[in-house]
Amino acid sequence: MEQIFHIVDTFTNTAFNGAQIAVFPEADDLSDVQMQQLAKEMNLSQSVFILPATEKEAVRKIRIFTPQAEIDFAGQAVVATGFVLASRGDIELNEEHTAIVLELKSGLLKTNVSQKEGKPSLVQFSTEALPIVDRFTPTEGELSDILSLDVRTIDNQLFRTRLVSCGTPFLIVPIKYYDAVRRAKFDYSAWSQSAAPQTAAQEILLFSRNPDQQDVEFHLRIVGPRIGVKEDPPVGGSLLAFAAYLCSHEHILKGTYTFAIDRGTEETRRSVLNLEMDNKGQNKVTIRVGGEAVMVAEGKINTGS
Numbered sequence: 001m002e003q004i005f006h007i008v009d010t011f012t013n014t015a016f017n018g019a020q021i022a023v024f025p026e027a028d029d030l031s032d033v034q035m036q037q038l039a040k041e042m043n044l045s046q047s048v049f050i051l052p053a054t055e056k057e058a059v060r061k062i063r064i065f066t067p068q069a070e071i072d073f074a075g076q077a078v079v080a081t082g083f084v085l086a087s088r089g090d091i092e093l094n095e096e097h098t099a100i101v102l103e104l105k106s107g108l109l110k111t112n113v114s115q116k117e118g119k120p121s122l123v124q125f126s127t128e129a130l131p132i133v134d135r136f137t138p139t140e141g142e143l144s145d146i147l148s149l150d151v152r153t154i155d156n157q158l159f160r161t162r163l164v165s166c167g168t169p170f171l172i173v174p175i176k177y178y179d180a181v182r183r184a185k186f187d188y189s190a191w192s193q194s195a196a197p198q199t200a201a202q203e204i205l206l207f208s209r210n211p212d213q214q215d216v217e218f219h220l221r222i223v224g225p226r227i228g229v230k231e232d233p234p235v236g237g238s239l240l241a242f243a244a245y246l247c248s249h250e251h252i253l254k255g256t257y258t259f260a261i262d263r264g265t266e267e268t269r270r271s272v273l274n275l276e277m278d279n280k281g282q283n284k285v286t287i288r289v290g291g292e293a294v295m296v297a298e299g300k301i302n303t304g305s
Contacts, residue, residue, distance in 0.1 A: 003030070003038070006087075007297035008080040011236070011263075011271035015294045018271045019234040021080035022047040025088060027063075032070075034303055039065035041301070045234055046077045050085070058103035059091060072106040072167075075125070075236025075273070075289050082113045082123035083293035093118060112290075124274075124290030129166035130283050131244035137161045138195045143173055145190035147206070147223070153180040155209070159249055164241040166285075169201040170222075172245045178212045178219050182265065186223040202226055205238050216272060217259040232268040235261070236289065243277040244285045254281045 005024050012018030022042040027035065027049035039047035044067075051061040063070060064077045081102060085091045091100055093115035102109045102125075114122040137143075143161060144151040154161070155174040163171055175181045184206055191197070203224040211219035220235045220242070227233060235242075239261070246252050257277045264270040276288040 001029070001303045002300040003027070003303055004300055005042075005298070006084050006295060007044075008083055009269075009294045009296050010076040010079040010083070011234075011273050011291035012269075012294060013292040015296045017266075017269050018291075018294075019046075019076040019236070019269070020044045021076055023050065023080050023084045024048065025050045025084055025090065027051055030303065035063060035065055036070070038301065038303065040067045043067055046071070046074050048077045048081050050081065053103050055101075055103050055108060057108060058101045060085065061103040063105065070105070073104055073109075073237065074234070075239065076234050076271075076291075078102065078104075078109060078111060078125045079123040079291045079293055082111050082125075083120050083295070086113045086115070086120035087295060093120065120293070122274075122290050122292055124288055126286065126288045127240055128284055128286040129240050129244070131241065131248075131285055132165045132169075133244060133248045134163040134199070135160070136195075137163055137171060137199065142190070142194035142196070146187055146194060146196060146204070147173070148185040148187050149175070149180055149183065153177060158209070158251065159246075162245055162248060163199045163201055164245045164248070165201075166240040166244060168203070168237065168241070169199065170203050170205045170238055170241045171196065171199055171201040172205045172207070172242065175206050175208045176210065178208050178210055181206045181208045181219055181221050184221070184223060185229060186225070186227070188225055191225060203238070205235070205242060207242070211262060213262060215260060216262040218261045220261055220263050232264045234271065235263045236273065239273065239275060239289055240285065240287055243275070243287045246277065247279045247285055252279055254279050
């Protein structure tokens with residue numbers, strides 16, 4: 001049996017940039033084992049399998065697999081799904097912004113697909129959570145050793161290092177300079193000898209308020225004990241925690257904030273993510289994440305059955 005698939009570059013308007021996602025739009029007959037096999041065969045950060053919805057509010061159900069396992073949610077996978085559904089005509093773009101609901105393992109997700117001249121131009125989704133914010137973190141000296149950076153590169157003027165979890169815990173560290181974020185190299189020995197393992201976080205989210213591109217306000221990068229030295233993984237799954245982190249600082253006033261974030265470089269497939277954040281001074285944090293996408297390949301693959 002053959003399966004149709006699409007390869008989509010997300011959070012970019014330029015082919016061969018952003019996060020590569022495989023989308024299987026007709027996955028009704030695939031078993032769990034086949035989905036995992038196909039994700040392993042594609043060997044991309046995520047593969048998305050589109051199924052008929054089981055919830056009446058949703059237009060489709062999607063399942064997301066990495067080459068290793070199924071996961072509950074990934075922002076870039078949602079953007080790729082909305083883009084493919086609209087590109088194939090599976091959802092009609094009769095208005096400037098078309099609202100749909102997608103059914104994920106993590107729950108129902110409100111999504112908007114914007115169009116320009118009848119073609120999808122931007123996919124935006126909304127999500128919220130009750131974050132847990134912990135101020136118990138490694139010292140700046142420990143952090144500098146873990147990141148192989150000079151302690152003076154840690155930016156403690158406006159923000160502080162904090163542990164934030166919206167399901168997945170991230171140790172979020174402000175860094176003064178873009179080049180220091182890019183230069184950081186995870187040191188497992190320093191990590192294991194610090195207070196970091198006690199935080200339960202397996203991923204460190206580094207950010208700088210001084211990006212090297214003028215179209216964004218923040219540059220983000222994820223490092224950690226499970227991430228290879230040369231890897232530059234997608235950051236979409238960290239944005240809710242990042243928004244909660246920003247809102248946990250007293251100088252961030254109540255209101256709605258709109259800004260752009262980038263990840264990676266031209267050599268590591270730069271992504272640009274548009275983020276709207278509602279700070280209502282409450283525990284709950286709401287964000288809207290949007291991004292463009294580009295179709296780079298279409299084809300069929302034999303599932304072997």
